Amino acid sequence: MSKLLKVFLIASFAVASFSAKAVTVASWGGAYTESQQKAYADTYTDPGSIQFENYNGGLGEVRAQVESGSVTWDLVDALPGDAITGCDEGLFEDITTEIADLSTPGPDGETMLEDMENNGLEYHSGWDCCVPQIFWTYVVFYDPDAFPGDKPSSMADFFDVEKFPGKRGIHTWATGIVEKAMVADGVKPSAVPTVLRDQTGALDRAFAKLDTIKDHIVFWSSGAKPLELVKSGEVVMSIAYNGRVGAANLAEGENFEYIWEGQVLDQEYLCLVAGAPNRDAAVDFMMHASTPEAQAEQAKYITYGPMRASGIPIIQANEPWGPGGVDIMPHMPNTPERLKVSIVSDPQWWSDNGAEINERYSAWMGN
Amino acid sequence: MPIGDMLLRSVDDTQINTVFPNTFEEYKKWDKEQDQLPPEEVYKALFQELAYGNKIQVGRALTRMNYSKSGWKSLIKNTSRAIKKAVKKDEFPDSYKDFLIAANEKWADPTFWYAMGQMVNNQTPIYYYNAIDMTYDQDQNVIRQKENRRVYVQTWIKTLKVSVYVTFFCLILGFPVAHLLANLPLRYSNLLMIFVLLPFWTSLLVRTTAWIVMLQQQGVINGILVWLGILSDDGRLSMVYNETGTLIAMTQILLPFMILPLYSVMRVIPKSHMRAAQNLGAKPATAFWKVYLPQTIPGMSAGGLLVFVLAIGYFITPELVGGKDGKLIGSWIAYHLKTTLNWGLCAALGAILLAVMLIFYWLYNKIVGIDNIKLG
Numbered sequence: 001m002s003k004l005l006k007v008f009l010i011a012s013f014a015v016a017s018f019s020a021k022a023v024t025v026a027s028w029g030g031a032y033t034e035s036q037q038k039a040y041a042d043t044y045t046d047p048g049s050i051q052f053e054n055y056n057g058g059l060g061e062v063r064a065q066v067e068s069g070s071v072t073w074d075l076v077d078a079l080p081g082d083a084i085t086g087c088d089e090g091l092f093e094d095i096t097t098e099i100a101d102l103s104t105p106g107p108d109g110e111t112m113l114e115d116m117e118n119n120g121l122e123y124h125s126g127w128d129c130c131v132p133q134i135f136w137t138y139v140v141f142y143d144p145d146a147f148p149g150d151k152p153s154s155m156a157d158f159f160d161v162e163k164f165p166g167k168r169g170i171h172t173w174a175t176g177i178v179e180k181a182m183v184a185d186g187v188k189p190s191a192v193p194t195v196l197r198d199q200t201g202a203l204d205r206a207f208a209k210l211d212t213i214k215d216h217i218v219f220w221s222s223g224a225k226p227l228e229l230v231k232s233g234e235v236v237m238s239i240a241y242n243g244r245v246g247a248a249n250l251a252e253g254e255n256f257e258y259i260w261e262g263q264v265l266d267q268e269y270l271c272l273v274a275g276a277p278n279r280d281a282a283v284d285f286m287m288h289a290s291t292p293e294a295q296a297e298q299a300k301y302i303t304y305g306p307m308r309a310s311g312i313p314i315i316q317a318n319e320p321w322g323p324g325g326v327d328i329m330p331h332m333p334n335t336p337e338r339l340k341v342s343i344v345s346d347p348q349w350w351s352d353n354g355a356e357i358n359e360r361y362s363a364w365m366g367n
Numbered sequence: 368m369p370i371g372d373m374l375l376r377s378v379d380d381t382q383i384n385t386v387f388p389n390t391f392e393e394y395k396k397w398d399k400e401q402d403q404l405p406p407e408e409v410y411k412a413l414f415q416e417l418a419y420g421n422k423i424q425v426g427r428a429l430t431r432m433n434y435s436k437s438g439w440k441s442l443i444k445n446t447s448r449a450i451k452k453a454v455k456k457d458e459f460p461d462s463y464k465d466f467l468i469a470a471n472e473k474w475a476d477p478t479f480w481y482a483m484g485q486m487v488n489n490q491t492p493i494y495y496y497n498a499i500d501m502t503y504d505q506d507q508n509v510i511r512q513k514e515n516r517r518v519y520v521q522t523w524i525k526t527l528k529v530s531v532y533v534t535f536f537c538l539i540l541g542f543p544v545a546h547l548l549a550n551l552p553l554r555y556s557n558l559l560m561i562f563v564l565l566p567f568w569t570s571l572l573v574r575t576t577a578w579i580v581m582l583q584q585q586g587v588i589n590g591i592l593v594w595l596g597i598l599s600d601d602g603r604l605s606m607v608y609n610e611t612g613t614l615i616a617m618t619q620i621l622l623p624f625m626i627l628p629l630y631s632v633m634r635v636i637p638k639s640h641m642r643a644a645q646n647l648g649a650k651p652a653t654a655f656w657k658v659y660l661p662q663t664i665p666g667m668s669a670g671g672l673l674v675f676v677l678a679i680g681y682f683i684t685p686e687l688v689g690g691k692d693g694k695l696i697g698s699w700i701a702y703h704l705k706t707t708l709n710w711g712l713c714a715a716l717g718a719i720l721l722a723v724m725l726i727f728y729w730l731y732n733k734i735v736g737i738d739n740i741k742l743g
Binding site for chain 2: 056057058059060063081082085087088089090125172207217218219220221222225228232233234348349351352353354355356358359360362363364365366367
């Protein structure tokens with residue numbers, strides 16, 4: 001065996017045994033994971049013990065790991081629907097008692113879960129296995145230069161191609177857009193989830209509203225696309241993840257305007273994989289990452305909102321909070337006044353009906 | 368092995384049967400003609416199996432049940448909570464039926480009970496039916512899916528169409544290039560070969576993005592055409608975020624898979640054959656058609672099969688450039704694998720995909736003969 005090969009083998013063993021002790025967090029990569037690294041890992045007592053790995057969302061890999069018994073991830077950054085299903089299926093471990101005992105309470109002594117409820121959230125079974133991260137939203141944005149006269153300001157305007165001619169950018173799956181269509185159709189944002197859940201024919205109504213702009217849509221499927229679409233003038237306004245728009249405004253000197261009315265807030269969790277190799281260290285890190293301070297810290301690096309209500313006052317009190325002395329609050333989706341005109345997406349309803357609605361949405365797109 | 372596992376999964380429903388064995392046993396005795404709702408015994412069995420069942424197993428069952436009808440998940444979860452509360456207090460109802468209906472009125476909705484019928488057997492063809500937009504009605508007759516949910520048949524057709532077109536375009540574009548490569552002097556052909564291989568080595572995403580820049584309405588090609596006065600500013604062509612975009616991008620990406628086999632076959636065809644044919648009085652076109660072309664068939668077949676097989680499973684490029692037409696069958700497999708965790712349906716879609724490829728392979732074997740494939 002050549003010397004080089006030996007060195008290489010030893011080195012790889014060394015790396016392997018080193019990484020076996022580190023808590024592995026599967027997350028989405030890019031600017032988002034970078035913000036987690038800075039806000040959660042770098043502020044942790046032992047930053048070196050946290051390792052991020054990229055994944056593409058969904059529970060496919062987690063289920064494969066758990067079913068085959070070779071779990072390599074400790075924590076997964078999961079969407080609320082996946083948090084619920086993963087917890088129900090036992091892919092994530094139920095840590096209700098540890099969350100109750102070890103999580104940091106809010107400034108007025110409210111528990112972490114109460115703190116989340118103060119932000120307009122309702123309990124779902126994902127809360128048994130996961131700790132809160134951030135609010136991200138489907139928000140409509142536009143380039144003000146594209147509208148010399150009146151500027152669009154509501155969901156009704158987004159769906160009104162007479163008043164504001166031009167194409168709209170919309171994503172190729174149904175979450176978020178169904179709720180927005182309901183708002184454009186005259187439902188009060190805060191009432192949308194209840195209407196969708198309880199009124200028969202509510203979905204038909206949403207799809208009928210979507211029909212009215214169908215010929216004016218450019219569909220996108222990856223998060224960077226809507227910014228390109230609006231920048232190049234391919235569309236006049238688009239739905240996007242608010243963090244992407246915030247980054248364009250803060251870091252790239254763009255001047256995009258948001259339409260906060262009818263934004264759809266979605267949640268993001270950090271969940272403990274069942275059979276995680278470094279379980280206890282992972283739980284400890286979860287508790288650190290879900291403190292109000294850590295959540296507020298993350299907003300410095302990406303414009304997603306803390307899911308604990310008590311994170312917002314920390315940002316407000318310390319503006320300019322952003323790097324280079326910029327104010328972050330103008331880009332935060334969950335300020336109290338914005339919450340009033342927002343929809344908080346109902347993950348349990350989506351987890352019940354998501355597959356069927358997405359099939360319907362695809363059939364609608366294709367016809 | 369993995370293929371066998373996939374085929375098993377596509378018909379397997381044992382997992383749910385281990386969670387609700389008694390309920391399903393009682394369910395089979397329900398006479399749907401006579402009673403609108405199942406008898407008390409079914410409710411009782413369900414109550415007990417939810418009360419004493421393993422939480423995780425029930426959780427897994429929920430994912431499965433939700434495929435048969437949307438809404439099972441929260442229905443069972445809410446009910447379980449109510450049941451566990453009652454059991455904790457040692458309160459057992461006189462009528463389990465009334466208890467469940469009081470806990471959630473959906474237990475009085477026969478459509479949920481009808482949907483349960485899909486799951487009572489250990490093996491089920493339902494995933495295959497779902498994969499072609501069919502489902503069961505209340506009496507287990509196979510019927511078509513609700514109209515606004517029919518997506519798979521149209522996706523299958525679109526996938527096949529795109530694959531056939533892409534193969535065809537690759538052949539049309541690849542043939543002259545391969546011919547040129549095979550007949551130029553070595554130093555020129557080497558240079559040309561690099562031009563063929565360079566994009567081949569470039570990342571798929573880079574090439575896809577490059578096509579978007581070229582083709583979009585405010586993009587390079589439209590810009591030049593408007594500048595030249597061929598198009599008016601309002602009449603810009605939409606060449607991307609639709610099927611055209613998918614075809615253009617996929618053809619370019621898969622082109623090397625056509626050119627390389629063609630090239631290696633063409634290189635060994637002696638040039639003297641064409642000269643001899645023309646010497647014997649054939650016009651160049653006839654000589655090409657009768658002498659040259661037949662000798663390239665092995666290359667065309669190898670390239671064609673390669674491109675077709677790759678195209679039929681493609682999904683990243685079409686999703687990026689295809690807009691609303693960009694969802695091919697591969698996207699659905701990925702969606703169900705990751706998001707809905709409906710691996711049964713994934714397996715069924717995969718099995719059908721495999722079958723389609725085998726059919727094409729068989730047809731090909733009938734028409735051209737598999738021994739005829741050559742990579743050089």
